[in-house]
Amino acid sequence: MNTNTTLELLIDGRSLRISPDLLRNYNQPAPRYTSYPTAPEWDEGFRETDLRQAFQQANARRPAAPISLYFHIPFCESLCLYCGCNVVINKNHEAAAPYLERLKQEIDSVGYEVSSERPVEQIHWGGGTPTYLSPDQIESLFSHIRSRFSISDTAEIGVEVDPRVTTDDHLRTMRRMGFNRISMGIQDFDSLVQKTIHRIQSVDATERLVEFSRGLGFESINIDLIYGLPHQTVDTFADTVDKVIGLAPDRIAVFSYAHVPWMKKQQGSFEKHLPDGVEKFRIFSRAIEKLTEAGYRYIGLDHFALPKDEISRAQDERTLHRNFQGYTTRRGCELYGMGVSAISGLDNVYAQNSRDLTGYYEAIDSGRWPTMRGFRVSDEDKLRRSVINRILCHCVVLKGEVEDEFGINFDEFFATELNRLRELEQDQLVRLERDRVEVEGLGRIFIRNVAMIFDAYLTQHHEEGARKFSTSL
Numbered sequence: 238m239n240t241n242t243t244l245e246l247l248i249d250g251r252s253l254r255i256s257p258d259l260l261r262n263y264n265q266p267a268p269r270y271t272s273y274p275t276a277p278e279w280d281e282g283f284r285e286t287d288l289r290q291a292f293q294q295a296n297a298r299r300p301a302a303p304i305s306l307y308f309h310i311p312f313c314e315s316l317c318l319y320c321g322c323n324v325v326i327n328k329n330h331e332a333a334a335p336y337l338e339r340l341k342q343e344i345d346s347v348g349y350e351v352s353s354e355r356p357v358e359q360i361h362w363g364g365g366t367p368t369y370l371s372p373d374q375i376e377s378l379f380s381h382i383r384s385r386f387s388i389s390d391t392a393e394i395g396v397e398v399d400p401r402v403t404t405d406d407h408l409r410t411m412r413r414m415g416f417n418r419i420s421m422g423i424q425d426f427d428s429l430v431q432k433t434i435h436r437i438q439s440v441d442a443t444e445r446l447v448e449f450s451r452g453l454g455f456e457s458i459n460i461d462l463i464y465g466l467p468h469q470t471v472d473t474f475a476d477t478v479d480k481v482i483g484l485a486p487d488r489i490a491v492f493s494y495a496h497v498p499w500m501k502k503q504q505g506s507f508e509k510h511l512p513d514g515v516e517k518f519r520i521f522s523r524a525i526e527k528l529t530e531a532g533y534r535y536i537g538l539d540h541f542a543l544p545k546d547e548i549s550r551a552q553d554e555r556t557l558h559r560n561f562q563g564y565t566t567r568r569g570c571e572l573y574g575m576g577v578s579a580i581s582g583l584d585n586v587y588a589q590n591s592r593d594l595t596g597y598y599e600a601i602d603s604g605r606w607p608t609m610r611g612f613r614v615s616d617e618d619k620l621r622r623s624v625i626n627r628i629l630c631h632c633v634v635l636k637g638e639v640e641d642e643f644g645i646n647f648d649e650f651f652a653t654e655l656n657r658l659r660e661l662e663q664d665q666l667v668r669l670e671r672d673r674v675e676v677e678g679l680g681r682i683f684i685r686n687v688a689m690i691f692d693a694y695l696t697q698h699h700e701e702g703a704r705k706f707s708t709s710l
């Protein structure tokens with residue numbers, strides 16, 4: 238293939254022609270902005286007492302405001318070689334019991350600090366693999382959560398499942414406990430790709446699980462795919478996308494494979510089989526075309542949803558929000574994370590728990606909170622975070638809305654940023670109007686590059702920051 242051929246992409250009904258040079262120019266390390274400031278800026282001097290104080294202040298500031306809860310189950314039976322998550326590989330499921338004991342203690346401590354007047358509107362179990370737990374353990378953990386927090390009747394309760402280790406009993410138990418959303422990892426159905434990444438998963442078994450979940454009444458089914466994996470080609474991935482469309486999930490996430498071998502050494506094993514940046518773009522472009530042709534709406538970054546899904550409606554109404562689990566319709570809910578490596582995100586504070594089990598256990602066993610780092614968000618951070626959120630969630634920043642919320646003159650405050658955006662406008666990533674900044678065309682794919690313009694920390698530590706993030710494609 239001639240890698241210098243101009244690329245074509247159909248997006249939002251518009252046909253775009255892109256030169257490989259332009260593509261290379263934008264395919265740079267970029268944060269995913271699940272938080273702003275991003276985690277590399279957080280401070281290890283931020284400790285338990287700071288977090289306790291932040292929780293107490295949050296109760297005082299917003300005594301009846303809804304909240305979200307996140308629980309991290311770190312265990313997996315085997316390691317998928319592409320994995321960038323914080324996981325503990327252990328085939329022996331006895332490892333789960335001592336972890337759950339500590340997690341319940343942490344739930345007690347956090348539950349004690351969070352006002353019972355604050356309804357829980359969203360719960361998410363992630364990992365790792367939450368269905369590494371037995372159905373009995375799932376029931377016991379969920380009952381414990383229910384006893385310590387006020388879960389709203391309309392709460393969105395979701396769980397990540399790995400179809401390879403999820404049984405009918407798991408699903409029945411979770412549904413009975415009140416889980417109503419399920420997210421399944423697939424990544425790719427191609428057999429060579431699966432073999433290379435050490436994740437063998439058949440179409441039939443996945444289809445069965447989707448059907449069974451639907452029959453139990455899970456309201457929303459999400460499927461995760463990854464593009465840019467070793468041995469993937471445009472055609473093989475298009476075939477996977479077709480099979481997933483056949484399963485008719487409500488949402489589909491097509492994540493960019495994050496190649497970070499300096500952090501995840503096992504990724505080096507297949508480096509020579511990875512598609513290059515141009516091929517990776519072709520793979521994703523074809524996936525976008527297939528999904529949009531099939532009626533899915535491109536929400537942004539890596540998310541697609543059926544038009545009837547509430548995430549699509551929230552984007553139209555500009556109420557969509559982003560947190561550590563990705564896009565969410567529960568805007569404004571402060572997030573309390575529990576479990577090893579879990580992150581909390583309040584209005585003015587971020588905090589993360591110890592990332593290794595030993596540190597987590599030591600803290601809990603000695604009666605401390607396992608906080609390992611955090612960040613106090615300044616007023617300017619909040620302003621920039623709001624602009625970045627608007628870009629990623631709504632693809633438009635209405636200057637008047639930001640001015641009303643933060644009492645600034647947008648054009649004066651962001652004069653440097655608007656100047657830098659002009660270059661992106663020439664490349665057709667954004668359109669600059671008197672009253673707005675609108676993301677369009679190629680900017681929908683390189684939306685992280687648009688958001689980066691408003692990141693004050695990247696500008697400050699540009700060189701240092703470059704290595705911390707995966708590339709934007």
Ligand code: SF4
Pocket residue numbers: 312313315316317320321322324364365366399422
């Ligand atoms: S199942 Fe998920 S979390 Fe576990 S190793 Fe595989 S990709 Fe990572």
